[in-house]
Amino acid sequence: MSDFWILLTGVLVASCSGILGAFLVLRKMAMIGDAISHSVMPGIVIAFLLSGSRDSLLMMVAAMACGLFAVFLIQLFQQKGVQADASIGVVFTALFAIGVLLVSLFARQVHLDQDAILYGEIAYVHWNTWIVSGVDLGPKAVWLLGGTLIIIVTVISLFYKQFKLITFDPALAAALGIPVALFHYLLMGMVSMATVSSFESVGAILVVGMLIIPAATAYLLTDRLGMMILLSVGVGIASTFVGYGAAVIIDASIAGCIVCAAGILFVLAFLFSPSHGFVAKKLRLRKLVA
Amino acid sequence: MSRTDSKSTTFVMERESIAPPLAVNGLTAAYQKKPVLRGVSFTVTEGELVGVIGPNGAGKSTMMKAALGLIPRLSGEVLVYGKPYKQQRKLVGYVPQRESVDWDFPTNALDVVMMGRYGHLGLFGRPGAKERAIALECLAKVGMADFASRQISQLSGGQQQRVFLARALAQDASLYFMDEPFAGVDAATEKAIITLLQELKQEGKTVIVVHHDLATVEEYFDSVLLLNVEVMGYGKTKDVFTQDLLQRTYGGRLAFLDRSGLAQPDITKG
Numbered sequence: 001m002s003d004f005w006i007l008l009t010g011v012l013v014a015s016c017s018g019i020l021g022a023f024l025v026l027r028k029m030a031m032i033g034d035a036i037s038h039s040v041m042p043g044i045v046i047a048f049l050l051s052g053s054r055d056s057l058l059m060m061v062a063a064m065a066c067g068l069f070a071v072f073l074i075q076l077f078q079q080k081g082v083q084a085d086a087s088i089g090v091v092f093t094a095l096f097a098i099g100v101l102l103v104s105l106f107a108r109q110v111h112l113d114q115d116a117i118l119y120g121e122i123a124y125v126h127w128n129t130w131i132v133s134g135v136d137l138g139p140k141a142v143w144l145l146g147g148t149l150i151i152i153v154t155v156i157s158l159f160y161k162q163f164k165l166i167t168f169d170p171a172l173a174a175a176l177g178i179p180v181a182l183f184h185y186l187l188m189g190m191v192s193m194a195t196v197s198s199f200e201s202v203g204a205i206l207v208v209g210m211l212i213i214p215a216a217t218a219y220l221l222t223d224r225l226g227m228m229i230l231l232s233v234g235v236g237i238a239s240t241f242v243g244y245g246a247a248v249i250i251d252a253s254i255a256g257c258i259v260c261a262a263g264i265l266f267v268l269a270f271l272f273s274p275s276h277g278f279v280a281k282k283l284r285l286r287k288l289v290a
Numbered sequence: 291m292s293r294t295d296s297k298s299t300t301f302v303m304e305r306e307s308i309a310p311p312l313a314v315n316g317l318t319a320a321y322q323k324k325p326v327l328r329g330v331s332f333t334v335t336e337g338e339l340v341g342v343i344g345p346n347g348a349g350k351s352t353m354m355k356a357a358l359g360l361i362p363r364l365s366g367e368v369l370v371y372g373k374p375y376k377q378q379r380k381l382v383g384y385v386p387q388r389e390s391v392d393w394d395f396p397t398n399a400l401d402v403v404m405m406g407r408y409g410h411l412g413l414f415g416r417p418g419a420k421e422r423a424i425a426l427e428c429l430a431k432v433g434m435a436d437f438a439s440r441q442i443s444q445l446s447g448g449q450q451q452r453v454f455l456a457r458a459l460a461q462d463a464s465l466y467f468m469d470e471p472f473a474g475v476d477a478a479t480e481k482a483i484i485t486l487l488q489e490l491k492q493e494g495k496t497v498i499v500v501h502h503d504l505a506t507v508e509e510y511f512d513s514v515l516l517l518n519v520e521v522m523g524y525g526k527t528k529d530v531f532t533q534d535l536l537q538r539t540y541g542g543r544l545a546f547l548d549r550s551g552l553a554q555p556d557i558t559k560g
Contacts, residue, residue: 172384
């Protein structure tokens with residue numbers, strides 16, 4: 001049974017991050033995803049210290065607030081003339097450091113494992129189950145990720161055209177009266193949510209891999225946005241299965257293997273994609289010359 | 291002017307009889323505290339092609355963006371058919387500079403043109419068969435019907451520009467803002483664009499175009515706005531497009547421009 005729950009958790013992480021990752025990659029905000037995933041750290045720790053539990057609603061809200069605060073700070077610094085990449089670097093490392101500091105100060109009292117936050121513990125998701133009046137409803141992580149996925153799918157499908165237009169042409173979007181900033185923060189809020197829901201299983205660092213690598217892989221495989229989102233989720237799910245299988249065989253970190261698998265799939269797409277692949281491009285060039 | 295009744299039928303009659311397509315009053319805008327537009331005022335007559343001319347950094351694009359509410363204005367008023375732009379969005383079409391978007395975006399020409407319909411679809415509406423038909427029709431008008439399913443990065447610069455124009459047509463507006471539609475396009479596209487502008491004009495639409503090529507100004511535009519942070523001249527092309535006013539607008543950099551204004555096609559580039 002544990003295999004099932006671990007794989008289901010992985011699939012849910014892949015689905016949440018795959019959908020959002022496609023928009024992050026196209027908006028050239030891959031590093032914003034990285035920044036958010038690290039910046040939620042102090043929120044998680046503070047909520048944990050306040051509630052003493054790691055699956056409270058408070059944790060979700062606090063982490064989201066921290067993620068959005070990071071996005072806001074990054075934009076503020078950029079507008080005031082700090083270079084874009086520098087302002088991302090400053091904000092997320094500083095916020096992450098505050099989180100590390102808090103964990104190291106209070107970790108002994110509250111059993112919040114630094115490694116678990118950084119690298120996740122997907123192997124143990126099935127231990128932490130949700131029991132309502134004696135009935136075991138399955139791992140809490142699955143419920144949390146499932147809820148997050150429903151929210152993401154609902155919001156993105158309701159406002160697909162808005163998200164598409166603010167990604168492709170924000171100037172026209174604004175001219176048409178689409179509240180560009182609102183949708184930007186809505187997207188960033190969902191990225192924060194996905195990060196918090198995933199951090200327990202894959203950790204704050206590896207979730208970035210799930211946000212960016214499958215989306216970047218999908219980008220190499222298609223010329224349609226809708227298909228890119230589906231492929232992004234598909235690549236994430238494939239990475240989950242391949243990675244988990246490999247982890248069982250070589251007895252290594254599951255989350256590590258999943259993201260490695262995603263990396264390998266990316267390299268394969270980079271080399272062999274029929275439309276954008278390195279090999280296909282070389283072959284086309286050779287045909288032109290011959 | 292009584293504007294208490296906002297019913298669309300009344301309103302259409304009203305805008306045709308009274309309010310000009312665009313009235314800009316004392317518009318001032320700035321990027322990071324540095325004013326790029328100061329006290330700009332002009333009123334556009336319905337059914338005209340208006341060229342906006344001026345050196346680089348004169349605030350031509352900024353004027354459009356401020357009018358469309360894309361950047362905040364420090365002061366001044368912009369009225370579209372007598373009302374603030376926010377109430378008149380559906381009457382206004384916009385063609386941003388071609389370089390302002392990433393043409394590697396995973397989509398095709400038809401899909402980009404359909405984006406022009408988004409403003410008519412409401413909050414949750416989805417583009418369907420009707421939008422598709424309109425988009426195809428607009429692509430045909432710019433001579434791009436055969437490229438509907440082409441990935442946009444596979445199009446030439448001129449073709450991309452025509453897709454942008456088709457998208458603006460799909461907006462089905464009465465007043466159009468076009469930011470350098472002629473920049474870096476081939477001769478075929480230039481001809482397609484100017485034909486289109488003439489057609490729009492014949493339909494009674496008003497088009498404001500940021501333009502760089504001084505050699506074609508007299509041929510293309512009914513009126514000209516000479517801009518260099520402030521308005522240096524505005525009026526009918528034959529009255530405003532003069533050696534004297536151009537000299538003032540370009541700050542003497544046009545010393546070698548001959549009387550006809552046709553000598554230096556690309557004077558402002560670079």
